Amino acid sequence: MKIRFWGVRGSIASPGPKTVRYGGNTTCIEIRTDNNELIIIDAGTGIFPLSQTLLAEMPVTANVLITHSHWDHIQGLPFFIPNFIPGNTLRLHGAFDPVSGKGVEQVMSVQLQYSYFPVREAEMKARIEYITLAPEQSIQIGSATVTPFLMNHPVIDFGYRIEAHGKSVFFTGDHEPPQNIYEPGEEGYAEYQTFVDEKADDIHRAMKGVDVLIADCSYTEQEYPAKKGWGHGTFHTSIQYAKEAGAKVLFCTHHEPMRSDDALDAVFQQVLEDNPSKTGDPEYRLAREGDTFEF
Amino acid sequence: MSPELSQKLTAAVDGMPAFPKSVQKILELTRDVNCSPKDLVQVIDKDPVVTVKVLRVVNSAYYSLPKQITSINHAVVYLGFNTIKNLALSIAAIGMLPANNEAGFDAQQYLLHSLSTAGIAKKLALQLDDIDPMDCFIAGLLHDFGKVVFAQFMPKEFKKALQISQSNNSSLHLALREVVGTDHAVVGAMLVEKWRFPADLVDTIRHQYSPELNDTPMVACVFAANQISKKLGFGFGGNPYIEGLTPTIANRLGGTLDEVIASLGNLEPLFEEAKIFSKV
Numbered sequence: 001m002k003i004r005f006w007g008v009r010g011s012i013a014s015p016g017p018k019t020v021r022y023g024g025n026t027t028c029i030e031i032r033t034d035n036n037e038l039i040i041i042d043a044g045t046g047i048f049p050l051s052q053t054l055l056a057e058m059p060v061t062a063n064v065l066i067t068h069s070h071w072d073h074i075q076g077l078p079f080f081i082p083n084f085i086p087g088n089t090l091r092l093h094g095a096f097d098p099v100s101g102k103g104v105e106q107v108m109s110v111q112l113q114y115s116y117f118p119v120r121e122a123e124m125k126a127r128i129e130y131i132t133l134a135p136e137q138s139i140q141i142g143s144a145t146v147t148p149f150l151m152n153h154p155v156i157d158f159g160y161r162i163e164a165h166g167k168s169v170f171f172t173g174d175h176e177p178p179q180n181i182y183e184p185g186e187e188g189y190a191e192y193q194t195f196v197d198e199k200a201d202d203i204h205r206a207m208k209g210v211d212v213l214i215a216d217c218s219y220t221e222q223e224y225p226a227k228k229g230w231g232h233g234t235f236h237t238s239i240q241y242a243k244e245a246g247a248k249v250l251f252c253t254h255h256e257p258m259r260s261d262d263a264l265d266a267v268f269q270q271v272l273e274d275n276p277s278k279t280g281d282p283e284y285r286l287a288r289e290g291d292t293f294e295f
Numbered sequence: 296m297s298p299e300l301s302q303k304l305t306a307a308v309d310g311m312p313a314f315p316k317s318v319q320k321i322l323e324l325t326r327d328v329n330c331s332p333k334d335l336v337q338v339i340d341k342d343p344v345v346t347v348k349v350l351r352v353v354n355s356a357y358y359s360l361p362k363q364i365t366s367i368n369h370a371v372v373y374l375g376f377n378t379i380k381n382l383a384l385s386i387a388a389i390g391m392l393p394a395n396n397e398a399g400f401d402a403q404q405y406l407l408h409s410l411s412t413a414g415i416a417k418k419l420a421l422q423l424d425d426i427d428p429m430d431c432f433i434a435g436l437l438h439d440f441g442k443v444v445f446a447q448f449m450p451k452e453f454k455k456a457l458q459i460s461q462s463n464n465s466s467l468h469l470a471l472r473e474v475v476g477t478d479h480a481v482v483g484a485m486l487v488e489k490w491r492f493p494a495d496l497v498d499t500i501r502h503q504y505s506p507e508l509n510d511t512p513m514v515a516c517v518f519a520a521n522q523i524s525k526k527l528g529f530g531f532g533g534n535p536y537i538e539g540l541t542p543t544i545a546n547r548l549g550g551t552l553d554e555v556i557a558s559l560g561n562l563e564p565l566f567e568e569a570k571i572f573s574k575v
Contacts, residue, residue, distance in 0.1 A: 096357035098374065099381045134359045150358075154377035178372055181332040188333070188368065191429060195372040229329075229376070 001167040002032040002294045003212060003251075007046020008287040010174075010218055010232070010254035011072050018260035023289020025049070026072035027254065029171060029214065033164040037142035040064045041160060041171050046289065047076035059087035063141045065148075066094035066107055067173025068157040074107045078117045088126035093139070095148070095156040096132050103132035133158065149206040151175040152199070153231035161206055167295060169212040170245070172238075174254060176216075176231045177203075207245035211295055214287065215241060217252035220267055235271040242282040248295075253287035296477045301485055307448040308347070308486065312390040314406055316572055317342035321387040325380055332376045339383055340367040341572045343409055343436050343443065348386050349379060350433075351490040363493040366429050392443070397450035400457065400533060403573050405443060407530025409436050410569035411562075415520035418559055419548060426512035434499045434517045437487065439532045441479030441500075442467075444486070449475065457533050467534035468504050480504055507541055515547040523556055529566050530573070 007025035015024035026044030033039070038054075040047065043064055054060045060082045067073055082088035094104030108128070112121050121128065133139065135158070138147040143165060148158035157173045178196050182189040207213060215238035219227055224234050235252055242250035252271075255264055268286050275284070312318070320338040324330045339345045346367060353370040354363050364370055371379050392402050413435035420431040445453040452475045459470035468478035484501035499517050502509040506518045518540075524530065525537045540552050548555045556562075 098352045098355075098357070098378060099385060132357070134357060136361075137359060150373065152375050154375060156374065156378060178375075181336070181368075181371070181376070188336075191366070192368050192372070195366075195369045199372050231375075231377070 001034060001164060001169065001211075002030075002292060003169060003214075004030040004032075004050075004292045005046075005251075005253070005287045005289055006030060006050040007042075007044040007076075008253045008255055008289050009044075009072075009257055010216075011257050013045045013072075013075075014257040018262075021261040021288070022255060022264055022286065025289055026075065027067075028076060031144075031162060031169065033143050034167075035143045035164075037144060037164075038062050039141060039144060039146070039162060042067055042073040042173070043075070043077040043080065044072050045076045048079045048081075051076075051079070051081040054082055055085075058082065058085060059089070061089045061091070063091045064093065065146065065158075065160050066092065066104060067151075067160070067171070068095070068153055068155050069097065069107050070153075070155060070174070073173070074111065077108060078111050078119070083124045083126045083128065084119075086125040089129065090126055091129045091131060091141075093131045093133055093146075093148075095158050096134075097156060099155075103130060105130040105132075147206070149202065151203070152178045157231075159203075159206060161210065168210040169214065170207045170210045170247075171214040172216050172233070172241075174216050174218075174231055175233050176229070177233065177237050179228075203241070204244055207241055207247070210245055210247050212249050212251065212293065213238070213242045213245055213247040213282070214251040214253055216254045218254045218256055220271070235268070236274075239271070239275050239282075239284065242284075247282045249283045249285060249293070251285050251287040251293070255286075296481060296485065300477070304444055304448060304482060305486060305489055308444060310389060311344055311444070311447055312392045313344040313348075313386055314342050314402065314573070315391040315394070316574065317345055318387045318391045321345075321383045325384050325387075330380065332371060332380075335376075335380060335383065336367050336371060339379070340432075340436075341410060343406070343440050344392065345383060345386050346433065346436060347440060347487070347490070349382055350492060352382060354491040356491070363491060365427075365433050365493055365496060368429075392447075396446050398446040398453040398457065400442070400446035400450075400453060401531065402443065402446070404531040405439065405446075405533070406573040407569055408524055408532040409439055409530070410572060411524040411527075411529035411566055412436070412438060412517070412520045414565040414569060415523050415559065415562065416516045418562075418565070419516040419520060419555070420512070422558070423512050423516070423547070426516065430493075430496065431513055431516045431520075434496050434513055435520050437483065437496070438500055438503055438517055438521060439479060439483070440486065441481070441483035442533060444482060445471070445475070445479060460534060460536070464535050466504070466536040466538075467532075478504075506544060510543045512547060515544040518544055519548055519552070519555055522552055523559070523562075526552065526556070527562065527566075529562075529569065 007028035025046035027042040028046030218232035416431040416435035420428040456470040460467040471478040
């Protein structure tokens, strides 16, 4: 299995001299099974450079998994070049949105409105299919088994577990570990805590035993209190997940758009010092645009 | 019930507005980006319409849950607070349930009756061991949901049934069967079953007039709470007829209706709280 990061930035694309090492594109991860089947998780701006490399292997069947519908995870979709060339297929997978009452097709239709993009879907030459997934209902993509799990973010967010040929990877999408909304001792605290604990168990089960965990590490522990409820994790919470899952490698992603390369290095250095590696611990890495990891 | 009627009532609930106080509170709370989840949950779970609509979404086929969800708190953990907040907001945007409807059904008194039944059912459940008090609260809150749907969408028929029940001091569900051909227990159960609510909740609503057909702790709590609420005049759901406890329910709760009321102690605070919420 091969993983390549095409976008690791959170919230908004952040090009410029200060982000040139880790990259400024928003979330997009390419996964290749050992059979070379193409799975793309999220369609942030990173999907545009990825799509250019696909022109060498047409006809392309791109299985795109959308974690959630926020801009930084879908914005590159209209610029997915194979869409404009006959013979290619885009299969877009994602969640049902209970507020709008629509399936994954809305992440495309919203962006292809005439005021925002010049080409209508009917004018796109590739075959485009929409597959709205239900939590914990696995689907098969070639040799890969893909299972979505409900995570915690301001919109419905799926974490995806992908397993093929005995290898596995889990990506959280944007995720903040849920917390009790009541104070200890308040009525409702105990009941709510049972739900939180159940949810935590579900998430552990989702990640259990994966080789590679890719997780939302937007904030440091010091930054987190001011960002509580925004739907993002910290380096600390993700390291905890990686340890509990028994993952071999943790890739920290969704880098803050205001965090320069130097600042990111410094923050990560501190994280490593705070979490000294013991035998059997996962290896901790920063996701970097362009990096490939094969296992 | 005819398939046409069932379809009509199911579709009608989509556009049904919530109670004025919760609409007001939801709009007020959601104006603040840092809206407290706890405050919002406490508004949602006191409004039968909003509760039904939120639980309907979370239990829908799109999430194919291994176990159905009955509590708003659970829905918040499952779908995330912001999603529940925006669901509540879209319900609030429909408008407010009018204080006066063509049926002459007092929505405020109905809400008071539903809330007090919910509160008493929860209190009764706390005295038993094998039942979740919050499940009983929701069942109490929703036991008469069918009535508010009738009042909204079949006001003429509902008005007639209310009049018959009032003039004979007979149970409203019998009058409804006479006029509409079905009653609010059947309709309420049909709706929540369609929305994949848990079976014990569906059955409790369905058998609220025939508790002997479904001898469970939840039925005992909700049936007794309903009669207690009526007897003490905590609101009014349109049904003046008070039934005694069946032997099995009396056995589960340890006494007759009056003995159970005495065992509950002071219900005034519970009623006061319900009153605050139902007031426009």
